Amino acid sequence: MVVPDTLDLVENRRRMRAGELYYTFASDLVAERERCMAACRAFNLLSTGGEASRRERVEAWKTMVGDTTPLPPPVPTPEEDTILLNDYPVVEGQVKFDYGYNCKFGPQVYINNACTFLDILPITIGARTLIGPNCAFYGATHPLDPTLRDGTSGPEAGKPITIGPDCWFGGSVVVLPGVTIGRGVTVGAGSVVTRDVGDFVVVAGNPARVIRRLEVVVEGRAAVTSPVASNSGPSMCYITTVQPL
Numbered sequence: 649m650v651v652p653d654t655l656d657l658v659e660n661r662r663r664m665r666a667g668e669l670y671y672t673f674a675s676d677l678v679a680e681r682e683r684c685m686a687a688c689r690a691f692n693l694l695s696t697g698g699e700a701s702r703r704e705r706v707e708a709w710k711t712m713v714g715d716t717t718p719l720p721p722p723v724p725t726p727e728e729d730t731i732l733l734n735d736y737p738v739v740e741g742q743v744k745f746d747y748g749y750n751c752k753f754g755p756q757v758y759i760n761n762a763c764t765f766l767d768i769l770p771i772t773i774g775a776r777t778l779i780g781p782n783c784a785f786y787g788a789t790h791p792l793d794p795t796l797r798d799g800t801s802g803p804e805a806g807k808p809i810t811i812g813p814d815c816w817f818g819g820s821v822v823v824l825p826g827v828t829i830g831r832g833v834t835v836g837a838g839s840v841v842t843r844d845v846g847d848f849v850v851v852a853g854n855p856a857r858v859i860r861r862l863e864v865v866v867e868g869r870a871a872v873t874s875p876v877a878s879n880s881g882p883s884m885c886y887i888t889t890v891q892p893l
């Protein structure tokens with residue numbers, strides 16, 4: 649965990665943000681990950697404790713992902729407050745981020761237990777996307793040359809990951825650095841997504857391949873929406889047919 653004596657922290661951070669090789673054990677980055685680790689611990693305690701209110705969980709979530717926008721004031725009953733906070737992610741169990749503030753989640757995202765987000769660069773998850781247990785979004789990569797890689801003393805690089813709205817990830821999916829996934833995609837359990845995926849397909853396997861396509865016959869905003877969806881406006885409404893390959 650040593651970094652070069654001459655390391656310029658400003659230049660190191662510029663390189664990190666540019667997706668170039670940088671040193672992850674620079675003191676400022678270690679401090680940011682420790683902040684995030686503490687925030688994750690606090691969130692995970694609340695999330696698995698069973699007694700925290702929806703508002704307490706959302707506050708802990710916001711701390712973890714560095715969201716400083718104030719929540720709307722509480723309303724009289726816990727049930728109404730839950731509806732008011734409907735757009736914030738629902739997390740079932742534990743979650744792990746590196747920095748937290750690089751993760752941007754759309755409204756009404758669901759994250760099942762034990763998901764990992766290595767957010768060196770932005771990881772963006774679209775609205776209403778559902779993430780199964782043990783999924784991993786790996787936005788970090790290391791040199792293939794072992795001499796340059798050099799264990800904990802060597803440099804690494806980040807790549808962004810972008811997921812569209814209305815996707816569903818089965819359990820234990822791995823998404824590799826730099827991948828973009830479109831809208832309305834289903835990713836089968838246990839898949840490793842190594843390449844970009846277009847809209848409205850089902851992919852599965854390692855490496856993930858298209859196993860089905862959905863033809864979108866009609867697409868628009870839902871005319872009638874559930875009252876709990878009102879914070880973010882009407883949900884998307886699709887009429888699709890599943891096509892053979």
Ligand SMILES: CC(=O)SCCNC(=O)CCNC(=O)[C@H](O)C(C)(C)COP(=O)(O)OP(=O)(O)OC[C@H]1O[C@@H](n2cnc3c(N)ncnc32)[C@H](O)[C@@H]1OP(=O)(O)O
Nearest residue numbers: 760778779780781817818819834835836837838852853859
């Ligand atoms: C948000 C949450 O918490 S989710 C909770 C956890 N649930 C899950 O993880 C369930 C995830 N579901 C799956 O993986 C499903 O298999 C789906 C949705 C991807 C596909 O379902 P279907 O369209 O019904 O596919 P179907 O079962 O007909 O399989 C079609 C082909 O794809 C293959 N296939 C299906 N799923 C997978 C998979 N995960 N990995 C590899 N191959 C797969 C099948 O073997 C089959 O191949 P074949 O034609 O050679 O026999």
